[in-house]
Amino acid sequence: MEAKYHGNKPCHIVFCILTIFPLFKGLGSYTVNSAYGDTIIMPCRLDVPQNLMFGKWKYEKPDGSPVFIAFRSSTKKSVQFDDVPEYKDRLSLSENYTLSVSNARISDERRFVCMLVTEDNVFEAPTVVKVFISESQPFLIRKPLFLEEPCTHALSDCQSLLPPPSSKIQYFINNSLISKKINAVIIIFTKQMDPVTQLYTMTSSLEYKTTKADIQVPFTCSVTYYGPTGQKTVHSEQAVFDIYYPTEQVTIQVLPPKTAIKEGDNITLKCLGNGNPPPEEFLFYLPGQLEGIRSSNTYTLTDVRRNATGDYKCSLIDKKSMIASTAITVHYLDLSLNPSGEVTKQIGDTLPVSCTISASRNATVVWIKDNIRLRSSPSFSSLHYQDAGNYVCETALQEVEGLKKRESLTLIVEGKPQIKMTKKTDPSGLSKTIICHVEGFPKPAIQWTITGSGSVINQTEESPYINGRYYSKIIISPEENVTLTCTAENQLERTVNSLNVSAISIPEHDEADDISDENREKVNDQAKLIVGIVVGLLLAALVAGVVYWLYMKKSK
Incomplete structure (x- = not known):
């Protein structure tokens, strides 16, 4: 060694x-x-x-x-x-x-x-x-764009990079765990180690039987592994899938949605199928038509009339038995005023007026004269000047917004001038007031004429012209008996009336309602009648007194 x-x-x-x-x-x-x-x-x-x-x-x-x-x-x-x-x-x-x-x-x-x-x-x-591994977030791969119901599809693969020992991968739909025990679920796990890093690429493949309930439902997978602080679970980002399924029901709508449709409206029929993706074309059937009109999911009718009332239908193009219908009522309102426009009548004439209503349902009728609502419809058996004015007959369907009609009548009541003259002596006895009352239409013009001597204290004064009537007033101080003449003239006739006025030194009774000498004679006759009645009463009282005296005398 x-x-x-x-x-x-x-x-x-x-x-x-x-x-x-x-x-x-x-x-x-x-x-x-x-x-x-x-x-x-x-x-x-x-x-x-x-x-x-x-x-x-x-x-x-x-x-x-x-x-x-x-x-x-x-x-x-x-x-x-x-x-x-x-x-x-x-x-x-x-x-x-x-x-x-x-x-x-x-x-x-x-x-x-x-x-x-x-x-x-x-x-x-x-x-x-x-x-x-400090953080190992799984991710979804091979995500399909759409699925068909009720088929079993390879939904997605969940992949994560993990250290040994192998950790578990789970799937969730709408935050609920997908269990292997469900017949519609097949989960296959695979793993592959990188020889350099010795990390495992864990892949879990899911086959899932989709239903309508899964459309646009969030789908995730999770990986559970051990980290420095213990067991840890991390979820992938959410994914959603479009589920394709056939149309099972067709519905029809009327746009814009209204409580009632009236003549002149534009309406759009919209047909919908509950499949995914929804059908893009339909057949539309108008009232009384057997052949459908091919269109997109909408069909528009413009400026509808009352004859458009009826049942409207739509169906699938390739399955005409799948059909939907809706009933449409086009409301209408007609008004006829007779007479209408500008009408000229003479005072005392008779004028029948009628306002006739025709509507798709009960309508309310209102009469208005000169912007004031009347309690009842006008009836003219004998026209007066106050009957003249602008009349409006107005009707509406309360249930149908914007459906109302109105017609107008402008009534003109004409009459020849009528004159009535009155006089009144001032309490001081120095002046007298003469009034000329005139009635007529068009408005008569008044002109005064004085015959005799005397000073005019006040020039003529006129009242407002109301309901075909007005008056002209003049104040004079006559030095001798004079005659005042009132002339009223309009386009129909010229009327003249005169009144005798005594001098201010001669006492006389004021006459409140003298129009002519004939009227004066009527006043004298009435005075004689009153005197006769008073004399008769006195004679009756005298006779009664004599009878009572004789009765008392005989009784004694």
Whole structure:
């Protein structure tokens, strides 16, 4: 056996002790956990003796034979590393004999021993190294774009890079574990080791029988392995699958959705199939038509009329028995006002007015005159000036938004001017007020004429023209008896009336309602009648008194 020299001293005795004799002083095993790719740090865990010659590190093969990897002299402070290919350029040894191994590998999982050697003894401290994967997230590969129901498909492969011993891979759908016990599930595991890293590529293949319930449901896989802190489970990113299945039902919709459809609306029929992917074309059947119209999933009708009311249907192109229908009612509202527009009538005429409604359902009717709602429909058996105005007959269907109609009648009531004159003496007796009341349409123009002498205290004053009536007032101070003439004229006729007014020095009674001399005679006749009635009452009282006197006398 060849002796090895470390420094200037032969070490053949020590070498023999290290390689031949198993008797030495040492400590129990110590475990160092390290993450894959990190630096493994192994303290020597021995007190350095006073007479230390050198320190060495070795590791043990599976059969127990040693492999020396590092040497450090206590005298020369030099470090040497043995020619071990797997640890080339990966080792460092500190002054306190702490061994560091960079870029930790799975193959570094073994038993290392620190040896401190004196001239008469060898001290050993073993260290067991464990290398773990710090984070190994699985990922899904070979993901199909879509699946068909109810077939069994190779859903996906779940792959992860793991250290030995083999860890387990599981599958989840909608966060629920897929069990092998389900008949629709087949899970196959494979593993392959990288000879350099000694890491295993674990692959789990899943075959799964899909259903409609799985459409757009999140799918994941998980890997469970042991790390430095114990058992760990990591999930892959989620994946979703499109499940293809045939159409089993057809539905039809009316767009835009409305509570009621009215004439003039545009409506769109939309046909839908519950398959995935949904059908893109359909046959549309209009009311009374046996042949369908081929179209995309929508069919539009514009400016519909009341005759569009009926049943509308749609079906699949390749399966016409799969059909859906909907009933559409097109609401309508007609209004007829007779007469309408501008109508001119004479005062006292009769004018029948009718507002006729025709609608798809009961409609409300409202009459409005000059923006004021009437309690009932207008009826004109004898027209008056106040009947003139703008009339509107308005109707609406309350259930159908926007369906309302209205017609208008502008009524003009014409009449020849009618005059009534009145007079009144001022309490001071210095002036008299003469009023000319005029009624007629179009509005008559009033003109005053005075015959006789007297001063006009106040020029004519007119009232507002309301319902075909207004008056003109004049105040005079007559010095002698005068005659006032009121002339009213419109497009229909010219009317004249006069009133005699006595001088202010001659006392006279005011006449509140004199129109002409004929009216004055009527007033005198009424006065005579009143006097006759009073005289008759007095005579009756006298006769009654005489009869009572005779009765009393006879009784005595």
